[in-house]
Amino acid sequence: MKTRFLIGFIAIGLVFPLHSISQTLPSGQSxxxxxxxxxxxxxxxxxxxxxxxxxxxKIRIRxxxxxxxxxxxxxxxxxxxxxxxxxMGTAFLTYDYPDASLDDDQWLYMPALRKTRRxxxxxxxxxxxxxxLTYEDIKLETRINRDxxxxxxxxxxxxxxxxxxxxxxxxKSKEIAKELGYSKTKLWVDATLWMLRKADNWxxxxxxxxxxxxxxxxxxxxxxxxxxxxxxxHKTNHETIFRIDEVxxxxxxxxxxxxxxxxxxxx
Amino acid sequence: xxxxxxxxGFLFSMGVHAQKKQNTFREAFKASLVIVSxxxxxFKNEAFQKSEIILKPEFSYRLNRNSKFVLKSQxxxxxxxxxxxxxxxxxxxxxxxxxxxxxxxxxLELREFFFYTNFKNKLRLTIGKQQIVWGETDGLxxxxxxxxxNFREFILDDFEDSRIPLWSIKAEFDIKNINVQFVWxxxxxxxxxxxxxxxxxxKNLFQSPPEGIPVVINETEKPQHFLNDSDIGFKLNxxxxxxxxxxxxxxxxxxxxxxxxVLQITDTNNPYVTISPKFERQHLIGGTFNKVFGSSxxxxxxxxxxxxxxxxxxxxATHGIESSNLFKSAIGIDYIKGEQIISVQLxxxxxxxxxxxxxxxLFETNMSLKISRDMMNxxxxxxxxxxxxxxxxxxxxxxxxxxxxxxxxxxxxxxxxFYGNESNLFGQFKDRSRISFGIRWGI
Numbered sequence: 001m002k003t004r005f006l007i008g009f010i011a012i013g014l015v016f017p018l019h020s021i022s023q024t025l026p027s028g029q030s031x032x033x034x035x036x037x038x039x040x041x042x043x044x045x046x047x048x049x050x051x052x053x054x055x056x057x058k059i060r061i062r063x064x065x066x067x068x069x070x071x072x073x074x075x076x077x078x079x080x081x082x083x084x085x086x087x088m089g090t091a092f093l094t095y096d097y098p099d100a101s102l103d104d105d106q107w108l109y110m111p112a113l114r115k116t117r118r119x120x121x122x123x124x125x126x127x128x129x130x131x132x133l134t135y136e137d138i139k140l141e142t143r144i145n146r147d148x149x150x151x152x153x154x155x156x157x158x159x160x161x162x163x164x165x166x167x168x169x170x171x172k173s174k175e176i177a178k179e180l181g182y183s184k185t186k187l188w189v190d191a192t193l194w195m196l197r198k199a200d201n202w203x204x205x206x207x208x209x210x211x212x213x214x215x216x217x218x219x220x221x222x223x224x225x226x227x228x229x230x231x232x233x234h235k236t237n238h239e240t241i242f243r244i245d246e247v248x249x250x251x252x253x254x255x256x257x258x259x260x261x262x263x264x265x266x267x
Numbered sequence: 268x269x270x271x272x273x274x275x276g277f278l279f280s281m282g283v284h285a286q287k288k289q290n291t292f293r294e295a296f297k298a299s300l301v302i303v304s305x306x307x308x309x310f311k312n313e314a315f316q317k318s319e320i321i322l323k324p325e326f327s328y329r330l331n332r333n334s335k336f337v338l339k340s341q342x343x344x345x346x347x348x349x350x351x352x353x354x355x356x357x358x359x360x361x362x363x364x365x366x367x368x369x370x371x372x373x374x375l376e377l378r379e380f381f382f383y384t385n386f387k388n389k390l391r392l393t394i395g396k397q398q399i400v401w402g403e404t405d406g407l408x409x410x411x412x413x414x415x416x417n418f419r420e421f422i423l424d425d426f427e428d429s430r431i432p433l434w435s436i437k438a439e440f441d442i443k444n445i446n447v448q449f450v451w452x453x454x455x456x457x458x459x460x461x462x463x464x465x466x467x468x469x470k471n472l473f474q475s476p477p478e479g480i481p482v483v484i485n486e487t488e489k490p491q492h493f494l495n496d497s498d499i500g501f502k503l504n505x506x507x508x509x510x511x512x513x514x515x516x517x518x519x520x521x522x523x524x525x526x527x528x529v530l531q532i533t534d535t536n537n538p539y540v541t542i543s544p545k546f547e548r549q550h551l552i553g554g555t556f557n558k559v560f561g562s563s564x565x566x567x568x569x570x571x572x573x574x575x576x577x578x579x580x581x582x583x584a585t586h587g588i589e590s591s592n593l594f595k596s597a598i599g600i601d602y603i604k605g606e607q608i609i610s611v612q613l614x615x616x617x618x619x620x621x622x623x624x625x626x627x628x629l630f631e632t633n634m635s636l637k638i639s640r641d642m643m644n645x646x647x648x649x650x651x652x653x654x655x656x657x658x659x660x661x662x663x664x665x666x667x668x669x670x671x672x673x674x675x676x677x678x679x680x681x682x683x684x685f686y687g688n689e690s691n692l693f694g695q696f697k698d699r700s701r702i703s704f705g706i707r708w709g710i
Binding site for chain 2: 052054058059060061062083084085086088103105111112113114115117118119120121122123126127129130131132236238240254255256259260261265
């Protein structure tokens with residue numbers, strides 16, 4: 001009888017802590033959803049500097065100015081290259097639709113041709129302008145993909161002294177994994193700000209691929225804003241540092257800044 | 268006269284924005300310099316075909332959020348004086364657009380100088396010397412006829428360098444979701460073609476007179492009137508349901524003169540040919556479309572030109588010229604897979620009337636294939652372009668590698684191989700095949 005009671009007690013004791021963790025930790029999907037509710041402002045202008053460092057330590061720097069604006073739920077983003085001077089004026093425009101089944105519309109203006117070329121946005125896993133982030137990574141910024149992964153919350157950890165939920169995501173299908181370029185993702189999401197602070201990704205073959213760290217998060221004009229993203233590709237040993245400056249959520253940006261014609265007219 | 272209009276335009280626009288807050292000079296003024304050096308070695312002649320250094324300073328001054336001045340100039344030096352031999356008078360350029368030659372090898376050019384303003388988010392004006400580019404195609408042009416071109420390297424030069432900017436006004440505004448663009452171009456500057464002894468003299472365009480018969484070439488009859496001879500056009504552009512669509516109209520002088528020719532007899536009964544080049548007007552109507560399907564972009568362009576003139580082999584043709592409407596079309600697909608782009612284009616030209624044009628068929632087809640691949644996080648790019656005329660079997664292949672050595676320096680190694688019959692457009696340059704090395708640096 002005693003033995004039976006003891007086994008029962010241990011069993012309850014084993015189950016109870018698990019039950020209490022699952023009660024205190026939100027689900028991975030709810031964390032992903034929550035990152036989309038964060039205030040990002042209606043419009044944003046900023047300077048984005050991309051520092052590309054190869055495995056031999058050679059550094060190339062690309063400076064850009066970008067503008068982003070929400071049109072309802074549709075997000076439009078335009079990026080103008082400032083340097084290198086020989087490609088100054090190169091510009092990239094994207095319309096990101098709220099309907100996940102719709103591909104983004106994207107245009108690239110090439111000053112050497114003086115033409116705006118429509119480009120496919122179907123390959124979300126392609127690398128963005130030579131950096132170590134994919135187009136999908138760039139599009140999400142510090143939010144979490146809501147539709148393509150099955151998430152599991154695996155705990156809480158501190159990143160740079162901030163409490164984060166740790167969630168693991170597996171693509172819902174092989175096709176999605178191939179499209180995104182990841183077979184698994186592990187994400188550290190700030191438990192207070194609902195911003196991604198760190199991510200580890202594995203490639204389609206299951207190899208450890210890259211680490212993304214989001215740093216220097218501070219409030220600008222009342223909105224939590226990151227100022228640095230560090231990305232290391234463990235396969236190629238290539239690194240990218242994104243530095244964000246001159247952030248401005250308040251200056252109004254004209255709607256016609258997000259058109260093909262605006263790419264041609266430049267900054 | 269032209270300057271007066273432009274200055275009035277500038278003053279008007281500046282006055283409109285005078286009440287707006289001025290930036291500090293440091294924020295408003297931007298300057299940059301790009302230096303390009305390019306050397307090409309010609310296989311056939313075992314000699315340097317090109318050895319050029321180009322300095323491209325650029326300045327911009329932003330008056331406020333909506334207005335700016337842009338100035339782009341160029342100092343061009345061709346060390347071996349081969350592509351444009353000797354001192355050029357720039358006869359095909361208007362007085363306002365001539366280059367300033369310093370000796371045979373060097374010239375200074377005001378490439379672009381314009382004022383841009385966005386007037387109350389309703390009207391966008393670009394006033395001054397500028398490039399206006401229409402169309403969707405790469406390599407061969409259908410609607411990209413607003414600005415003329417310098418053919419010093421045939422079509423091998425970057426269009427950014429070979430296209431000749433013009434003094435013009437571009438006005439843009441929106442009607443609902445349609446962008447309307449009007450262009451007015453009073454600048455009577457036309458294609459710069461090369462002399463008979465230049466490497467890229469396009470001999471296939473001209474019918475040679477019978478051997479032994481002398482030729483008298485009269486001075487080219489160029490349009491002279493500021494208003495009456497200006498080019499005008501418009502473009503309507505919209506983006507709807509995933510389709511990018513444009514409709515274009517242009518009333519302009521063809522940038523190549525028509526070479527009217529007459530066989531005459533001297534007082535001493537000796538025959539000779541008189542050639543009288545003259546620029547002729549024409550109307551063009553056309554349009555473009557593109558749409559993305561999965562990983563591919565499908566794009567196309569059409570142009571219908573009224574009364575295009577052609578040199579004729581019909582002995583009854585008046586002054587050796589026949590005219591016909593000309594329908595041009597191009598369709599292309601760009602397929603993107605990872606860091607690789609495959610681009611295929613098919614061009615068709617149809618002369619609608621039953622005429623007998625010199626050195627071409629009534630229906631001609633060209634095709635192009637471009638494969639490009641970025642590597643090493645876009646530090647290295649390899650590319651090959653193949654253009655082929657289906658009717659005559661001539662064409663060219665242009666492989667190139669480019670490499671970013673550091674933030675500001677890009678290196679190029681490339682080659683151009685022409686093939687085909689010497690009487691055809693590309694084949695005539697088969698002795699001009701070359702290997703090139705270049706460096707581009709900017710600060």
